[in-house]
Amino acid sequence: METKPDINIDRSIGDFHYDVDYEFDAGTGLTEKTIDYICDVKKDPDWIREFRKDALRKFNSMPMPTHWASPDLENIVFDNIRYYLSQGTQPKRSWDDVPEDVKRTFERLGIPEQERKFLAGVEAQFDSEAAYSNIKAAVGEQGVIFVGSTEGLQKHPEIFKKWFGKVIPTGDNKFSALNSAVFSGGSFIYIPPGVKVKHPLQAYFRINAENFGQFERTLIIADEGSEVMYMEGCTAPKFETSTLHSAVVELVALKGAKIQYITVQNWSSNVFNLVTKRGLAHEEAEIKWIDCNIGSRLTMKYPGVVMKGRKARGEVISIALAGDGQHQDTGAKMIHAADETTSNIVSKSISIGNGRATYRGLVQVGRHLKGCKNNTECDALLINTDSRTDTYPAITVRGKENACQHEASVSKISAEQIFYMQQRGIPEGAAMSLAVNGFVNDLVQQFPMEYSVELKRLIDLEMEGSVG
């Protein structure tokens, strides 16, 4: 009951920035030279250099997906973006070693404090590279690897190479190709068989520079029977110009493993947040994405699970809050590729002002599979007259021994409910906030306590000024 908010992901708290001297700067624009620069700085092996260049060719050849997605994508000027900025590629193991100008950002965001309190490990990425990365000794002793992607690639090539790019191929979409070309930062995690990591591992992604593109790449492998919970938070200061965040996250849950991946995205309203996230669940494995999108200008993100082993399970729990001027285009992909696989999607969105929340879903059950089930629920809440919501599911469930169900509804908070609450003395604005929190309450319960308290506060903040 008495948990104090620990994680500061409040937009106003994230809206600050310090001038930082970057040692490495790839300049603006994206050519083969940019890639060579990044590879040289990071001392990438040749196969990664080739991988990146191949991805760049794919990125350049692929059209912008505006035949289905928002035309706002056309406003991204790739030539104006800085693709790599860092103070060095090696993260520090102690906060004392993190350069002062970077450290004060994370201190202000409260990261070191949270780490002490309830995390098993933390990685703090500042623009292109992790500034800090550490796990608790006890967790490390169990054989858990939690490092940045650069370090993972260098020190654990045998695991890295086996899974990297296997869940999300480079050409999956234009932005996964872009990420594959210029990726830097992100986490590499390996959990040995049977190890159950008790406390969450957390990554914090911070954009500090203007006109910057952050392209972290996260790869999590949970070996047989292991369990891990990973949380990520993101913030950026608000600039006049647009910022691009385009991550690729690949999860692999081997037989009987469980991965929970929790995101609280609270980017500032100038960020294009175009992220590809997918997990591969082997036999009896479970992958659960808990996704909360509050900030950004345009978010496009459809976490997916490919259930390739018998009795694998996929779940996406999603909350999207589209404030004035924002478009949260989110959803889920569930690919059933083995018998008795089950998936569940629960999506709740709230549109405020002229905000727009879009749900896109893909559910596929292949032929000749048996005992597969999908359940999808999408509920949208509209707060103001010019708020907008869209739902675009695509469901292909083959096979006569499989079942799926999709339900969606759209509602608003009724005037009678507000009146009732007001009669108890609660002002209209607070009543709206209370009702909105009530709408997402069952999903917020699924977040760890530290996040759910904060989410409630964020929703209250977003609701401010939406009535009257």
Add this chain to the structure above:
Amino acid sequence: MSLKIENLTANIGDRQILKGLNLEIPKGQVHAIMGKNGSGKSTLAKVMAGHPDYEVTGGSVTLDGLDLFSMGEPDERSRAGLFVAFQYPMEIPGVTIANFIRAALQARLPEGEELDAVEYYEELYKKMDALKIDRKFTSRAVNEGFSGGEKKRCEILQMAMLNPVYAVLDETDSGLDIDALKIVSDGVNAMRSPERGFLVITHYQRLLDYIVPDVVHVMVDGRIVMSGDKTLAHKLEAEGYDWVEKETLATA
């Protein structure tokens, strides 16, 4: 010190429902309004609370001399001490009873002051126990999936927690079996005090056996047409309302 209603007229759409209603409830007393369906009883409760569907076209309501209508929003009236237990309480999905009442109490505190959570829960549990509401209900959403009786008890719980100066109970007896009626009445009686006034709106005399009123008023067509002591309620129960209408027509 009283809840005073003077010459109140109110419409819903173009239709006039309250047609010059006068009523005064001195602090410390319990008054009952009885009347047939459609006489305007529930409208009176909603108009006082400030329901947006109703338009006040004339008259005034004062709480201990404070003009209710100049307060505007329903929440201001509530914080000024007016409580309405509704005939059909709203369901508020996902908002737990504990959080809901807490938000209502928090709204009564000065800016920057936080409700003491421990004291709050002690108080809440005590009052829930008195109303025989299972403590598990604190984490249930307000009125969602409640039975009729549970909803009414939840209304009385809110009243007990918010400590109003004047409480209007609108058909609180409807949908209650005799056991629930006793529990609810005990809850109300426990709150009777020289510092509080009650207006009990009901269709049946039954409730008034348990919450014994000081004065009984009869409402016909948007007006109070007759007042008396509790025996008036028995007479209405036994003889119906026709004689009231005849009598008032004769005197009109």
Add this chain to the structure above:
Amino acid sequence: MSTLMEKPAAARSAWPAWFQAEQRAALAEYEALPAPARKDESWRFANIKALDLSAFAEATPVASETRLIQASAGLAETSAKLVLGNNALLLREAPALPKGVIFETLEAAASNHADLFKKYFMAQPVELGSRKFAALHKARTSGGAFLYIPANTSVTLPIEIFQWVEGANASVFPHTLIICGENSSATVVDYFKSADRLPALACGVNDLHLARGARLTYIAVQDWSHETTAFHLNSTIVERDATCTALIANFGGGFVRGENLSRLVGEGARSEMFSINPVEGTREIDQRTLQDHVAPHATSDLLYLNALDGKSRTIFAGLIKVEPGAKGTDAYQKVKNLILSDDADPNSMPGLEILNDEVRCSHGATNGPVSAEELFYMAARGIPKDKARRLVVNGFFNSLLARLENAPLRTHLESLVAARLSIA
């Protein structure tokens, strides 16, 4: 044999000269428009290969006129009947039409009632993907049915229209244009039938227009041969307080593309959009729908039922669109797929675009098998498995037919469904 691209013999056209000019422009438009591609959202999941129309040719006059007229039998009691074969009028009967009702071929209407024709004929833009095929339809349509019901007129008994195709690779362009005046009412059953089991092309349009307070029940019984490629493009406009109930039964067709758009343009308008689709073999039914709420306080209710067997495919892509001013909208959309085989391929895309906050909208999609419990129960009563499955499918469709108010019509459709499912 002449191909579709060739100009039809001028002597055969009964259209007025001004419409022939429009047809030439439409043909040019058809040729100019690109063929649909799979990455077009309105053709997502679609079988683009089925859109190759090069094998089809202009239809010649029907050979078995008498047989087709005899086979044009539907309801026991009707107020009028029109029979068309290969784009030409075969029979018109109107024994019980109220005064002022116009029921004739489109060509006749273009000459006799040019104002009405010009105002309503294909007046709505084609928005659900088939602009190219609508252009082809316009370029080639002849025959067709035109029904105008004046204000305050009720046509009590149903009107029936039979549109036949005959001959290998013949092309027909059926068109049904229904204009319901204010507070009028009518029931129309439109049959689309093949005289043989040969491949054919049917590229049809039907436009329904309901003026204020009108009530129309429109039933399309699509029963083309299973070798037919068919397009059925519909638009329905519902004005204030009018109610349209439209049911499409896709019994036939090898590849069917259906586009149904209902636009609610007046307060209190109501549109019901129903469809029943028994599909088996390699048949494909590709349906796209739009419930466009322009006016406030209107209601739309869509229910599509697909029963898939064999290697059949269905695509349902529906959209409820609530325009910014359409407060008080009540819109419902549901597709249910009953899966009878492992190879069946159902695709559902139920969509919502809501631009107003005062709405009640919901949609749903379900996929499920025939309940094993039901089959077991029937087996326990001695019903063979195949028959039991067909009974379940029959019950599935009858649950929708039960929503039709007109009892003789409902009974008639129930018997058509039972016959289609070979249930004696």
